[in-house]
Amino acid sequence: MIAISTVNVRFVVLLLLSWSSISSADATLNLEDQLRTLTQNYMQFKESVETNFEAKFHQVEDKNRQLEEKVIRLESKVQRLELVIALRENTVASKRVDPLTGRSSIPRTCREARLADPSLNSGMHWIDPDGQGVGDDPIYVHCDMTTDTTSVPHDSEGPMDVGHCADPGCYSKAVTYNASLRQMAALADLSGECHQSIKYDCFFAPFELDGIAFSWWNDKDGSAKFFWAGANTDVHTCQCGIDGNCVESFMKCNCDSAAPEQLVDSGVINDKEILPITRLNFGRTGQEYSSGVHTLGRFECTGQVAVTGMPTSCEDLWRIGHTLSGFYSVKGLKMVESVYCDFSKLPNEAGFQKWIGYDDVKSAPVYFYVQRNSAFNTTNVPIPFQISRLNIGNAMNLSTGKFTAPVQGTYFFSFTGHAQFPTSSSILTLGVGLYLNGNFIGWGVVEEYNTVNLQETPLTLQSTLNLQKGDEIWLQITLISDGVILFDNNDNWTHFTGYILEEELIF
Structure with a gap:
């Protein structure tokens, strides 16, 4: 413009x-x-x-x-x-272990993934069930975050025709999963429940006929299995056999029937100790009119094996997330035990746990050493003491002469004293007994025969006892002759000691 x-x-x-510039004429x-x-x-x-x-x-x-x-x-x-x-970060993360916790930075199950990040949506995710950086590579699985279900895909999920062949197991299909068997075994060990569905559409294609097995599947160890629903059993059966509603009541599977119609057997294998299914084998479909089509579900696991209280084994430690191999303290039957855990292995593998010994664990120290500095000859009452050399834990009451167990465990006690026989007699006796809650346990006894002059004789008593918390222990003179005393003239000849050997765990 x-x-x-x-x-x-x-x-x-x-x-x-x-x-x-121009003239008007030419303008x-x-x-x-x-x-x-x-x-x-x-x-x-x-x-x-x-x-x-x-x-x-x-x-x-x-x-x-x-x-x-x-x-x-x-x-x-x-x-x-x-x-x-x-993708590279996933691979690196799968091998990364937190040096403080010893745990892999990638979750081991879909449940752990959801707990770590509640915003995760259902779909394909990376997990690492064996949880060890040196273990098998992480696996890519489907996570249903609404049910905490981990599903391992495989290459045989869709309906597959077995074709026509007559011999037992003439059709054989290996199942390839998106995970190693080791990772799936670890997933099963971590989960509360695992299962796998299987379906077989059949027409004149029996699993078993006249006692001959024409079809079976192989478990994770390669063993042949002939049941098609439920838990591990050596009995050939299907879900209709378990429910008692097969098309022919005397049969264990619908497909075993000779009825001229299209039939189906479907069930769920729920024994996680033998899953996943690694191979499918079918036969007796040689006739043109015979047919068989199998459909295998994914290997699915849900829940978590609960570990309550103090761990009792390397397996408990592994289940709650430990992956750093080393020495650990675990709860034994009565005491704390020391074990070595090799978390590069799975719980069912040799060398996973090695027992080392017992840990000397006590919730509080308990030991005492008390003395008398004067003679004593009263019978059937606890012997009191005047001097405390040690009374760690304050379990020994000197004035009452009673020891009260502060915790349950095994205790050792020892008593030493002097008996004085001052008079002439044919037989003189002094017995000091050990009592537990008023019940006689045992005693130390000294006797003198034909005593003429004043004589002093030592007596001793030792005992090891299992005590409950609150149990009381004391000493008392239970047998004494005339003129005999538990002698002490301020030289501290009377000694009573005790201490806890082992404390028992109570949870």
Whole structure:
């Protein structure tokens, strides 16, 4: 628009100049010619300007479009790079172990994944059931976050025709999973329940006929199995056999029937100790009218094996997430035990746990050493003491002479004293007994025959006892002759000691 306005101004100026330079006689003719020429020039100039402007506009548009395409290509490359980085990060994360916890940074089950990140949606996710950086690679599974179900896909999920063959197991199909058998065994050990569904559509294609097995499947160890529903059994059966509603009541499977109709047997194998199914074998479909189609479900696990209280084994430690091999303390039947856990192995593998010994664990120290500094001859009452050399835990009451067990465990006690026989007699006796809650346990006894002069004789008593918390132990004179005393003249000849040997765990 600016260029066109300039042309108009120039046109007017030229017109005025033309009027001032020509004579009036030729004015009209010259003016018309000049106007015509000027108009043509103006139109050509205008067309040129518009053409150039439109060309430049299209050039700018082309450059803008090229830039947009380039940006799209770059964004696509970035997305591909992000995908590659994500896959690499998954691989690296699967091998990364937290040095503080010894746990793999990738979850072991879908349940753990959801607990770690409640915002996760159901779908395909990476998990690492064996949980060890040096173990098998992580596996790509389907997670149902609403039911905490981990499903391992395989290559035989859709309906598959077994074709026509007559011999037992002449059709044989190996099942390939998106996971190693080791990872699936670890998943089963961690889960509260695992199962796998199987369906067989049949027409004159029996599993078993006249005692001959034509069809079976192989478990995780490769062993042949002939049941098609329920838990591990050596009995050939299907779900209808378990429910008692097969098409022929005396049969264990629908497909074993000779009825001329399309039949089906479907069931769920729920014994996680033998799953997953690794191979399917079918036969006796040699006739043109015979047919068999199998459909195998995914290996699925839910829940978690609960570990309550203090772990009692390496397996308990593994289940709650420990993956760093080393020495651990676990709860034994009565005491804390030390074990070595090799978490590069699975619980059912040799060398997973090695027992080391017992840990000397006590909730509190308990031991005492008390003395008397004077004679004592009262019978059937606890012997009191005046001097405390040690009384750690304050379980020994000197004034009452009673020891009260602060915890359940095994205790050792020892007593030493002197008996004095001051008078002449044919037989003199002193007996000091050990009592538990008023019940006689045992005693130490000394006797002198034909005593003539004053004589002092030592007596001793030792015992090891299993005590419950609150049990009371004391000493008392249970047998004494005239003139005999438990002698002490401030020389501290009377000693009573005790201490806990082993504390029993109570949970």
